[in-house]
Amino acid sequence: xxxxxxxxxxxxxxxxxxxxxxxxxxxxxxxxxxxxxxxxxxxxxxxxxxxxxxxxxxxxxxxxxxxxxxxxxxxxxxxxxxxxxxxxxxxxxxxxxxxxxxxxxxxxxxxxxxxxxx
Amino acid sequence: xxxxxxxxxxxxxxxxxxxxxxxxxxxxxxxxxxxxxxxxxxxxxxxxxxxxxxxxxxxxxxxxxxxxxxxxxxxxxxxxxxxxxxxxxxxxxxxxxxxxxxxxxxxxxxxxxxxxxxxxxxxxxxxxxxxxxxxxxxxxxxxxxxxxxxxxxxxxxxxxxxxxxxxxxxxxxxxxxxxxxxxxxxxxxxxxxxxxxxxxxxxxxxxxxxxxxxxxxxxxxxxxxxxxxxxxxxxxxxxxxxxxxxxxxxxxxxxxxxxxxxxxxxxxxxxxxxxxxxxxxxxxxxxxxxxxxxxxxxxxxxxxxxxxxxxxxxxxxxxxxxxxxxxxxxxxxxxxxxxxxxxxxxxxxxxxxxxxxxxxxxxxxxxxxxxxxxxxxxxxxxxxxxxxxxxxxxxxxxxxxxxxxxxx
Numbered sequence: 001x002x003x004x005x006x007x008x009x010x011x012x013x014x015x016x017x018x019x020x021x022x023x024x025x026x027x028x029x030x031x032x033x034x035x036x037x038x039x040x041x042x043x044x045x046x047x048x049x050x051x052x053x054x055x056x057x058x059x060x061x062x063x064x065x066x067x068x069x070x071x072x073x074x075x076x077x078x079x080x081x082x083x084x085x086x087x088x089x090x091x092x093x094x095x096x097x098x099x100x101x102x103x104x105x106x107x108x109x110x111x112x113x114x115x116x117x118x
Numbered sequence: 119x120x121x122x123x124x125x126x127x128x129x130x131x132x133x134x135x136x137x138x139x140x141x142x143x144x145x146x147x148x149x150x151x152x153x154x155x156x157x158x159x160x161x162x163x164x165x166x167x168x169x170x171x172x173x174x175x176x177x178x179x180x181x182x183x184x185x186x187x188x189x190x191x192x193x194x195x196x197x198x199x200x201x202x203x204x205x206x207x208x209x210x211x212x213x214x215x216x217x218x219x220x221x222x223x224x225x226x227x228x229x230x231x232x233x234x235x236x237x238x239x240x241x242x243x244x245x246x247x248x249x250x251x252x253x254x255x256x257x258x259x260x261x262x263x264x265x266x267x268x269x270x271x272x273x274x275x276x277x278x279x280x281x282x283x284x285x286x287x288x289x290x291x292x293x294x295x296x297x298x299x300x301x302x303x304x305x306x307x308x309x310x311x312x313x314x315x316x317x318x319x320x321x322x323x324x325x326x327x328x329x330x331x332x333x334x335x336x337x338x339x340x341x342x343x344x345x346x347x348x349x350x351x352x353x354x355x356x357x358x359x360x361x362x363x364x365x366x367x368x369x370x371x372x373x374x375x376x377x378x379x380x381x382x383x384x385x386x387x388x389x390x391x392x393x394x395x396x397x398x399x400x401x402x403x404x405x406x407x408x409x410x411x412x413x414x415x416x417x418x419x420x421x422x423x424x425x426x427x428x429x430x431x432x433x434x435x436x437x438x439x440x441x442x443x444x445x446x447x448x449x450x451x452x453x454x455x456x457x458x459x460x461x462x463x464x465x466x467x468x469x470x471x472x473x474x475x476x477x478x479x480x481x482x483x484x485x486x487x488x489x490x491x492x493x494x495x496x497x498x499x500x501x502x503x504x505x506x507x508x509x510x511x512x513x514x515x516x517x518x519x520x521x522x523x524x525x526x
Contacts, residue, residue, distance in 0.1 A: 027437065031459075034440025038452035039474050045444050 011103030245280035352410035355403035361396030362419035432461035
C-alpha cells in the first residue's frame with residue numbers, strides 16, 4: 001500500500017462562491033472524504049488553503065501578492081490517501097467535488113518514502 | 119429491603135469503596151489484603167444481621183467493621199506492620215494512628231484514583247475491563263466470565279497477571295500528574311466505553327448482567343464528570359452517548375427476551391429521563407474548541423432518539439459519520455455510514471459505496487448489501503443474506519438474517 005497526495009488546483013482562486021454554494025460544496029466534500037475514510041484509505045484530511053494572505057517569494061527575495069495573476073492555477077488544498085496503485089488513487093481523485101469546476105484539476109502524486117529510493 | 123436483598127445490594131455498592139480506600143492506604147501491591155478485609159466485612163454482616171437485625175445505618179456499620187478489621191490485621195500481621203507500613207508514607211506514626219478515611223470525598227477520590235491505576239497503559243484493554251469490574255464494580259469472577267463468555271479460570275488468570283503487572287510497574291493509587299493526565303484519561307475513557315459496549319452489544323444471554331455492565335460504566339463516568347479535573351468536554355460527550363443508548367434498554371427486548379431492532383422498537387418505551395440527561399451532558403460537552411469522536415457518536419445517538427425518518431435526520435447522521443470516520447476508522451462506523459448514505463442518496467447509489475468497503479469477513483456487511491439489493495434484485499439480496507448467515511456468530515444474528523431472507 002502506497003500513500004498518494006491529491007492536490008486540488010483551482011483555475012481561478014479569486015472566483016467567489018455564494019454561501020449556499022459553499023455549503024453544498026462542503027457537504028459533497030465531506031461525503032467524498034467520508035467515503036474514502038469508510039474504506040480505511042484516508043491517511044490525512046489535509047488542509048484547505050486560504051486565498052487570503054498569500055504571497056509568493058521569488059528568487060532574490062522578491063515577494064509578490066498571491067500566486068494569482070501570473071499563475072493560471074492555484075492550489076486550494078490537499079488530502080492524503082492510501083492506495084494499492086496509482087490507478088486506485090486516480091479513482092479516488094475522480095470523485096472529488098473540486099472537479100465540478102471546469103478547468104480545475106486534481107494532481108495525484110505518490111509520496112516518496114524516506115528510504116532513499118525515489 | 120430485608121437483609122436477604124440488602125446485603126448483595128450493599129456488596130455491589132460498598133465492596134469496591136472499601137477496597138479502594140484500603141488499597142490506597144496499603145499500596146497497590148497489597149490489594150489482595152484490601153479485598154480480603156472487604157470480603158470479611160461482608161461475611162461478618164451475613165453472620166450478624168440475620169440474628170441481630172439490620173443496623174440503623176448499614177453503610178456506617180460496614181465501614182466501622184472494615185476499619186477495625188484493617189487495624190486488627192495490621193496488629194496481627196508482624197510482617198505487614200514491620201515491613202510494609204514503614205514504607206507507607208502516612209503510617210510513620212504507627213498503625214494505631216493510621217487513618218482509614220471512609221468519608222464521602224475520600225471514597226470518591228480513591229475510586230477515581232483506582233480507576234486510573236487499573237486503566238494503566240501497561241495492561242491490555244480486556245484486562246483493564248476485567249479489573250475494573252472486579253475492583254471497581256464488585257463483580258464476582260463468575261459474573262465477569264459470563265460477561266466475556268469465557269471460563270472462570272481464564273478470567274482468574276487474566277486478573278492475576280494484570281495485578282502482577284501493575285505491581286511490577288509500581289503503579290500508584292493517585293491522580294496522574296498534569297502532563298500525563300490527558301493521555302491517561304483517554305485510556306480510562308476507552309475502557310469505560312468498551313465496558314459499556316460489552317454490556318450493550320454483548321453476546322451473553324444474561325440480559326440483567328448486561329444492563330449492569332452499562333450502568334456500572336455510567337456510574338464511573340458520573341464520578342469523572344463530578345470531579346473538577348476530569349470534567350472535560352469529551353468526558354461529558356461520552357456520558358451523553360451512554361445516556362442516549364441506555365434510554366432504549368426497555369425497548370430493545372421483547373417478552374421472550376429477544377433483541378428488538380431499532381427500526382421495530384416501540385419508542386414509547388424509550389426512557390425520556392435518560393434522553394434528557396443525555397442532552398444535558400451533550401450541552402455540557404459543547405464548550406471549548408476540541409471535538410472528539412465521542413462528540414460525533416453522541417451527536418449520532420441524539421439523532422437516533424428521534425424515531426421519525428426525516429431527511430434532516432439522515433443528512434446530519436451521515437455528516438457525523440463522515441467526520442467520525444475521518445477521526446478514527448472502524449468497520450462498524452463504515453457500515454453505519456453507508457446505511458445513512460442510502461437513506462440520503464438512495465439504495466442504488468449506496469450499493470456502489472457499500473461494495474467498496476470489502477468487509478468480506480463481516481456478517482453485517484453482507485446483511486447491509488442484502489438490505490440495499492432487496493428492492494431491485496432479490497437474487498443478489500438472497501446471496502448476500504446467505505453469506506451473512508454463514509458468517510453470523512450468534513443464534514440471534516442468524517435468526518434476524520433468516521427472517522430478512524424469508525421476507526424477501
